[in-house]
Amino acid sequence: MELEAAKMIGAGLAAIALAGAGVGIGIIFGNYLSGAMRNPSAAQKQFPNLLLGFALAEATGLFGLVIALIILFAF
Amino acid sequence: MATNPMQQFSVHKIGPEIKIAGIDLSFTNASLFMVISAASIALFLFLGTKEKRIIPDKIQLISEMLYSFVAKMISDTAGSKAKPYFPFIFSLFMFVLLCNMIGMLPYAFTVTSHIIVTLILALFIFIAVTVIGFMKHGFKYLSIFVPSGVPKVLLPLITVIEIISYLSRPVSLSVRLFANMMAGHTMLKVFGGFVISLGILGGWLPLGFSVALTGLEILVAFLQAYVFAILTCIYLNDALNLHH
Numbered sequence: 001m002e003l004e005a006a007k008m009i010g011a012g013l014a015a016i017a018l019a020g021a022g023v024g025i026g027i028i029f030g031n032y033l034s035g036a037m038r039n040p041s042a043a044q045k046q047f048p049n050l051l052l053g054f055a056l057a058e059a060t061g062l063f064g065l066v067i068a069l070i071i072l073f074a075f
Numbered sequence: 076m077a078t079n080p081m082q083q084f085s086v087h088k089i090g091p092e093i094k095i096a097g098i099d100l101s102f103t104n105a106s107l108f109m110v111i112s113a114a115s116i117a118l119f120l121f122l123g124t125k126e127k128r129i130i131p132d133k134i135q136l137i138s139e140m141l142y143s144f145v146a147k148m149i150s151d152t153a154g155s156k157a158k159p160y161f162p163f164i165f166s167l168f169m170f171v172l173l174c175n176m177i178g179m180l181p182y183a184f185t186v187t188s189h190i191i192v193t194l195i196l197a198l199f200i201f202i203a204v205t206v207i208g209f210m211k212h213g214f215k216y217l218s219i220f221v222p223s224g225v226p227k228v229l230l231p232l233i234t235v236i237e238i239i240s241y242l243s244r245p246v247s248l249s250v251r252l253f254a255n256m257m258a259g260h261t262m263l264k265v266f267g268g269f270v271i272s273l274g275i276l277g278g279w280l281p282l283g284f285s286v287a288l289t290g291l292e293i294l295v296a297f298l299q300a301y302v303f304a305i306l307t308c309i310y311l312n313d314a315l316n317l318h319h
Contacts, residue, residue, distance in 0.1 A: 063250060
């Protein structure tokens, strides 16, 4: 296989990591919403935690994207 | 014309080349935008606190909101012992926020989309927190690697995991900010490229996406500055209040 083609395939495989970030963000927002529906008075207090969880979950997926970009552009 | 979505991250010299002891210290567009962010923070807060009115005008109101926002964040996550570190965390938060936000302007350069900038910030925080921990608690600070209430059989394993997670803090802190900013800006440019390549008929759909993504990116720019600051507070809390 040519190196260029292998690079493309590797970068594509590394980008699969973003699927996990999608699942994680969905779980965080879904659970926040169901919790907020049950107890709306407690929802406002947990909003910073929601944002923190969102950012942390998104970042783990982006680590995979960084690997993809390193494969594409750094080698 | 920039056809590559990674073109926007290129660093180039502005003005003459300055070399001191073999190290290239030339003024680049990255340093220019760092100066712009730092200067706009200073100017904004200077104007906001110049006239201390009882009924604040808009600019004073925003400065007060920023102050109370960061002060509340520190007292909520790190307790009252972290009060002396307020100036550091406030300047950290403002610098990252302004760098992210100025990067959202068209043709601007995003300083935080370079790993070296975020890594230096994160390493500074990591070393500072470690030094603070050892200064406050001496060698007892090492007990953060040994969580209480763990079965004796698991303790060696947990300790190794704790040490690795402690050492990976600067990496995760810096890569999180860098990856978010870089991925977002690359995505914006890729969608911008779709608008051109699909032409006047099909280009409206990616244009709409681009507008929505810009909104999302402004949210992410704020959120990442917030997360950066709040994680600093959490690390500081570990170092100041030693009970795991």
